[in-house]
Amino acid sequence: MEGVAEVVSESRVAAEPLLKARGLGKHFGPVQALYDVDVDLYAGQVTALCGDNGAGKSVLxxxxxxxxxxxxxxxxxxxxxxxxxxxxxxxxxxxxTVYQDLALADNLDIVQNMFLGRERLNNGFLNEDDMERSAARTLSSLRVTTVRSIRQPVASLSGGQRQSVAVAKAVMWNSKLVMLDEPTAALGVVQTRMVLDLARRLRDRGLAVMVISHNLNDVFEVADRIAVLYLGRLVVQDRASAFDRQSVVDYMTTGASSRTVQRSDADGGKPGQG
Amino acid sequence: MEASLARAEAPESAPDPTAATEAATLEVPPELVAQSLGEWFRAWTTRIRSGDSGVLPVILGLILITIVFQAISPHHVFLSADNLVNLFQQSAVFMVLAMAEIFALLLGEIDLSIGYAAGVGGAIAVQLVQPTTTRWPWWGAIIAALLGCALIGAIQGSLITRLRLSSLIVTLAGLLILNGVMLFVLGLGPFSGYPSLAGANPNLQFLYQLMWGTIDPTVSWVGMAVIVTALACFLWLGDNRRRQSGLVAPPVSLTLLKIVLIAVVAIVVVAICNINRAAFGTLEGVPWVIPIVLVVFGVWTVLLQRTRFGRYVYAIGGNPEAARRAGVDLAAIRTWCFVFCSLTAGVGGLLYASYLGGMSNNVNGGQLVLYAVAAAVIAGTSLFGGRGKVLHGLLGGLVIGGIYNGMYLLGLDVKPQFIVTGLVLLVAITIDALSRRGATSGSAARV
Incomplete structure (x- = not known):
């Protein structure tokens, strides 16, 4: 069983990361927010970025x-x-990027929100028909099927539906890397499942997905890879199977872990054993 | 391996949709999901009961005003052709100013200066066409007045957006400054502050005709028929195309109902205007002011509903941060809104000057702007931005004009008129706030 899972995930992994960051540093005045961060984001993989408050997740x-x-x-x-x-x-x-606040205008409908800032025009006027068709196609390809009408104002949507609209908006533009900032923070069980399924679907389409999350349940449910930030440093990144809950918590709270989980050394990530 | 196993076995089917679907059913605008007229109507009544009533309250208000004033006005003259045309002429200024104010309200801002911006526009135009002084042609005077108003809007808008000053304070200062500017402009020339549009000079006459000129009854009918037919074709073809390509569209019967409604209103208005309403001689035909107001209404509706600019105005009113992240140039859109606001106020000022037959020191711009805000809000435009339509200016303007006209017929002076208008505004915003609060708390609970 283990072997099968390995093959599946190997086949999805591109040889080179889509986005490779090397030696990132960022300071705000005297406060150093990121030190020498190396991070790799692969196409067709969900990378979870974990870290305690103030670890530098949002800055990164x-x-x-x-x-x-x-x-x-x-x-x-x-x-x-x-x-x-x-x-x-x-x-x-x-x-x-899909930020935590989603940046949707409540008074506009789903189509209007999805095309905000990139409206399609026809002789200078909004081409509503074309936009509505594209929006419907994107939503159905992501299997966001619970909305009754794509012309309903976003104010009338549930939290999970709003998150779905925000994600659909992000993937409409042939994007290759989608970053989700705390996508399940305000959601209930059903809605959380809906959003995590959506993240998986993006991955299956070959997108690189980065999920920023505190919630280890979500992280282990959806992530192929896990990266942990501690006080502005990236202390570990590796495939999710190299971690268990306790080791991630250790990394998040102390920057190191004494626990050793079965390692698969095929990966180029920084080794995490303390 | 537990994590990846769990993932590999996770069902790929769509998540359980029931909870979300039930939540969403309640607040979907009915016209979006209804398949037939009956279904649409039922959904609509549900929505009204849940507090989101659209323009229904203001229509009911108009009917109520009509019934009350028809019953108590002397000799029941309220519904006479003479008075109805008069009512429309009185309302026109409120309508245009309310349509102006909607540009500011949609952003969640306010423009208190439009009353005196209108005053300045009117004063400039009336002064420039005076045959004894500047002798400008009517079109030159109108362009100068509108440019002056646009400039006022550009200055105020720039102060508000570039220096991030409060629109309330900037336009309050604007109200005072423009009051002074208006008095200054009116003081020029030998008219002691009361330049008039009376006289045979064609330029004076043109400005006077804006409000009082009429279109030949036959031309009125033909023009009305052309406009209604064009509008009907546009509505029918648009809805039909959307239905056939499977997009969200109203049922056929609803499209027909809309067309019939527009046609009936147009026919009734033209028929009333074409009744001879003079005590002696002939006075008939649609006044110029009706097409003028409709052009303002049409242009601004197209701008706000069908262009990128309009979309951004609504987006800024709904969530400025979302608009900013979408790459919208907030400062530019906001500034243009204040320009359009003052420009439209200028049109209102021209109509007001025409209505008064000149301009006067006594023009009360402070009162005009309050009527304009009241008209927009009564008809359902939100003071908090993002919600409102140009149509609200028309309907709200009619309500204010109706009260004004009815009180005048009763021979009452301004004292009760102020009080009644203020009370109507209070009732309108109270109903609005209460119903919206009910609706909002409902959706907030689900988020």
Whole structure:
């Protein structure tokens, strides 16, 4: 059984990471938020980014998303060195971020939200038909089928549905890397399952997915790889099978773990044994 | 290996949708899911009972005003053709100013200066066409007035967006400053502050006709028929195309109902206007002011509902942060909204000058802006941004105009008129706030 699972995950793994970050550093005045962070995000894999409050999870996310500019280090996108200086740069590469607050306008409907900022026009006027068709196609490809009408205002959606709309909005643009910031923080059991399924579906489409989460249940349910930040340093990253709950908690709280789980050394991640 | 095993065995089917679906059913706008007119109507009544009533309260309010004033006005003149046309002319200024204010309200801002912006626009136009002084042609005067108003909006909008000042304070200052500017403009020339539009000069006449000119009855009928037919084709073809390509669309019967409604309203309005309403001689035909107001209504509706600009205005009103992250240039959109707001106020000012037959020191811009805000809010535009339509300006303006006109017919002066208008506004926002609170707490509980 173990062997089968290995083969499945191997077949999905690209040889090189989609996004490789090397030696990232970021400070805000005297406060050093990130020290020498190396992180790899693979296409077709869900990478969970864990860490306690203040560990630097959001700073790292915002650096990748181009909201913050890194002070040291280098990004490699499909093995080419790139600069991510603005959200626009990130979007051009195919990086989309779904923030915790989702950034949806409650008074607009699902289609309007999904196309906000990138409306399709027809002779200068909004091409509603075209946008509605595309939005419907994206939603159904992600199997977001619980909404009654894609013309209903976002205010009338449940938390999980809102999250789904935000994710669908992010993947509409041929994005290759989708980062989800605490996607299940405010959700109930059913809704959480819906969102995690969605993350899996993105992975199965060959996207790189990064999930930032506190919730170890979610992390172990959805992640192929786990990376842990501790006080601004990336203390460990490896495939999820190399961890158990206790070791992740140890890394999150102390930056090290004395526990040894069965290791699979095929991976290039930093070894995590303390 | 536990984690990956669990994942490998996780069901790939869609998540259990029941809970979410039930939650969402309650608040979906009925026209989106209804397949027939009956179903649509039932869903609509459910929605009204749950507090989201759309324009229904303001329509009921209009009917109530009509019944009350028809019953108590002397000789029951409220519904006479003469008075109804008069009512529309009185309402036109409120309507246009309310449509102006909606640009600010949609952003969640307010513009208190539009009353005096209108005053300044009217004063500029009336002064410029005076044959004894500047002798500008009517079109030059109108363009100058509108440009002046747009400039006022651009200055205020820039202060609000670039320096991040409160729109309330900036436009409150604007109210005072523009009051002074209006008095200054009116003081120019030999008119002691009361330049008039009376006289045979064609430029004076043109401005006067904006409100009082009428269109030949035959032309009125033909024009109405052309407009209604065009609108009907547009609605029918649009809805039909959406139905056939499987997009969200209203049922056929609803599209037909809308078209019939538009046609009936248009025919009734033209028929009333084409009754001879003069005590002596002939006075008939649709006043110019009706097409003028409809053009403002149509242009702004298209801008707000069918263009990227309009979409961004609603997005900023709903969630400025979402708009910012979507790459919307918030400062530019906001500034343009204040420009359009003041520009539309300028149109209102031209109509007001025409209504008064000149301009006067006594124009009360402070009162006009309050009526404009009241009109927009009564008809359902939110003071908190993101919700409202240009149509609300039309309907709300009619309510304010109806009260104004009815009180005037009763021979009452401004004292009770102020009180009644204020009370109507209070009732409107109370009903609005209570019903929205009910609706919001419902959806908040599910989030």
């Amino acid at each position: 996310t915002k650096c990748i998303a181009g909201i913050y500019q890194i002070d040291q280090g280098q990004f490699f996108w499909e093995d080419h060195p790139v600069h991510v200086r603005s959200p626009r740069d990130a979007a051009r590469l195919g990086i989309e």
